[in-house]
Amino acid sequence: MSPLPTPSQTVGPFYGCALPSPDGHRVAPAGHPQAITVHGYVRDGAGSPVPDALLEFWQPAPDGSRGGAPGSLRRDPATGGHAGRDGVTFTGFGRVATDADGHYVLHTLPPGGVPYLSVCVFARGLLHHLFTRAYLTGGQVAEPWLAALPAERRATLLTRPEGAGVHRFDIRLQGEKETVFLAFD
Amino acid sequence: MPSNLPTQQGISCEIDQQAKAYAASGAVRHHPPRDYPPYRSSLLRHPRQPLVPVRDPEAAELSGPVFGATDVTESDADLTRGQAGEPLGERITVTGRVLDRAGRPVAGQLVEIWQANACGRYAHRRDRHPAPLDPHFTGTGRCLTDRQGRYCFTTVKPGAYPWHNHTGAWRPSHIHFSLFGTAFTQRLVTQMYFPGDPLLPYDPILQSVTDATARSRLVAAYDHDLSTAGDALGYRWDIVLDGPAATRTEGSRP
Ligand SMILES: [Fe+2]
Numbered sequence: 001m002s003p004l005p006t007p008s009q010t011v012g013p014f015y016g017c018a019l020p021s022p023d024g025h026r027v028a029p030a031g032h033p034q035a036i037t038v039h040g041y042v043r044d045g046a047g048s049p050v051p052d053a054l055l056e057f058w059q060p061a062p063d064g065s066r067g068g069a070p071g072s073l074r075r076d077p078a079t080g081g082h083a084g085r086d087g088v089t090f091t092g093f094g095r096v097a098t099d100a101d102g103h104y105v106l107h108t109l110p111p112g113g114v115p116y117l118s119v120c121v122f123a124r125g126l127l128h129h130l131f132t133r134a135y136l137t138g139g140q141v142a143e144p145w146l147a148a149l150p151a152e153r154r155a156t157l158l159t160r161p162e163g164a165g166v167h168r169f170d171i172r173l174q175g176e177k178e179t180v181f182l183a184f185d
Numbered sequence: 186m187p188s189n190l191p192t193q194q195g196i197s198c199e200i201d202q203q204a205k206a207y208a209a210s211g212a213v214r215h216h217p218p219r220d221y222p223p224y225r226s227s228l229l230r231h232p233r234q235p236l237v238p239v240r241d242p243e244a245a246e247l248s249g250p251v252f253g254a255t256d257v258t259e260s261d262a263d264l265t266r267g268q269a270g271e272p273l274g275e276r277i278t279v280t281g282r283v284l285d286r287a288g289r290p291v292a293g294q295l296v297e298i299w300q301a302n303a304c305g306r307y308a309h310r311r312d313r314h315p316a317p318l319d320p321h322f323t324g325t326g327r328c329l330t331d332r333q334g335r336y337c338f339t340t341v342k343p344g345a346y347p348w349h350n351h352t353g354a355w356r357p358s359h360i361h362f363s364l365f366g367t368a369f370t371q372r373l374v375t376q377m378y379f380p381g382d383p384l385l386p387y388d389p390i391l392q393s394v395t396d397a398t399a400r401s402r403l404v405a406a407y408d409h410d411l412s413t414a415g416d417a418l419g420y421r422w423d424i425v426l427d428g429p430a431a432t433r434t435e436g437s438r439p
Contacts, residue, residue: 003288005215005427006402007394009376010224012361014307018299018325019363045229058369060245070253073295075327077258080267086255093250111245118246120372125226127217127393129374131246145239153234173230183236184246184370184428 008128013052015122016097020054021073021082024095027057027108030087034062036165038117038134039105042098044125045174049102053123055171057094057106057134064112068092110136116157121171121181130181134159134169149180156180191225191351193387199223200392207395215427217393224389225350247431249369252295252329262328264298264340272322274303274341276417279377279405282334283424285366290334291426297327297363298338305344314346339417345384357384357391362424370428377422378404 011019028035038057042050060066072091076083085091096104111117116133135158141147146154156179159167171179200223207214219231239246260266265276283291301307301324304316308323322341330336343358359376366372378391385391385404394400402425411419 002286003284003425004402005286006373006375006424007399008216008373009390011374014309014312015299015361017309017323018297058245058250066245066248068251070251071255072250073252073256075256075258075261080258080260091250114245118369120369122374123230125230127219127221127224127227129372145237174232178232178234181232181236183238184244
């Protein structure tokens with residue numbers, strides 16, 4: 001008999017000393033010529049910024065490989081603190097907390113084989129994380145479930161270009177322009 | 186103290202109503218609903234639209250991040266070490282296995298924890314609880330699971346702490362856990378509670394898991410065989426990750 005799942009609980013307000021790292025948002029190796037920036041705001045049902053959300057990003061490497069690599073959260077054995085990424089390895093994983101304005105920034109490389117970044121949202125007040133996707137295709141979508149969404153809903157999954165290599169992706173947890181969140185079962 | 190906050194009695198009444206509505210629904214729900222009014226912070230932070238199902242065997246979420254020796258240091262699993270002195274409090278070990286929903290061990294994956302100190306205070310600037318900080322305790326740890334999916338932490342038992350959901354709101358002692366599986370879909374952040382804690386029935390965060398047996402899976406078991414003489418009391422807590430994983434093997438990836 002299969003075991004039953006452990007229930008989710010909120011990440012709460014005090015994850016800050018444990019989960020984020022100073023370069024969690026720098027998934028692209030330093031100085032990489034193909035690096036892109038994805039940024040935006042996380043807002044609640046009243047339109048207020050969510051200053052204590054934690055976003056995680058997962059994606060295939062530019063060559064389409066999905067194996068990832070260790071090194072997203074390197075530690076320094078001498079000090080016990082953060083050692084930072086090694087500056088070369090593409091791990092496919094990013095983690096960034098929103099700032100006091102509810103803003104986040106991610107530097108990464110374009111995903112290979114899929115047109116999106118996978119996003120997982122955690123926050124105080126959110127009892128179970130939410131999955132969504134940031135599509136980087138400039139509005140062109142092939143997947144049937146995505147094409148079947150009303151245009152207004154679909155738009156919440158599409159990043160907006162903001163100049164060379166910069167993409168805007170806001171997350172609205174509730175209400176007007178509420179982000180489409182996804183279920184995988 | 187004048188306050189617009191609800192009372193514990195009011196919140197307990199709401200918790201009771203939610204439990205009754207769940208029982209009457211006849212459904213089985215392992216996770217908390219995101220819309221759970223007794224936990225006031227959920228009110229503006231849950232989507233009103235239903236989740237959109239993605240049934241795509243090629244979804245990137247069926248793979249996930251990996252971690253390795255570089256992402257942890259050996260002493261990270263012992264929260265009582267690494268400082269100038271010993272933290273105050275009751276020393277405990279917490280151990281268990283991380284499994285996927287097919288019962289397979291999740292090997293070599295990252296487990297991260299964070300917790301309040303023995304007085305119920307987090308080493309976090311925004312924690313205003315006027316209990317003392319412990320200069321010898323940061324309350325954060327991490328480790329990789331072994332081949333059988335086992336993790337093990339040594340720490341001190343966290344204290345309960347007050348919060349502002351309602352008047353007289355106290356969180357039961359708990360340790361926050363963050364877990365990764367072999368797929369991003371299996372991601373889990375949760376909290377482990379302690380057996381016999383009298384605060385458990387009053388806590389809207391734990392009670393948001395309206396299924397009583399699911400809720401019991403968040404409570405560790407005291408295990409006297411794990412307790413080490415003169416050192417630490419032992420608790421056992423197994424974790425089962427939900428969500429599908431890729432069925433294709435590593436070699437078949439593009
Ligand atoms: Fe907590």
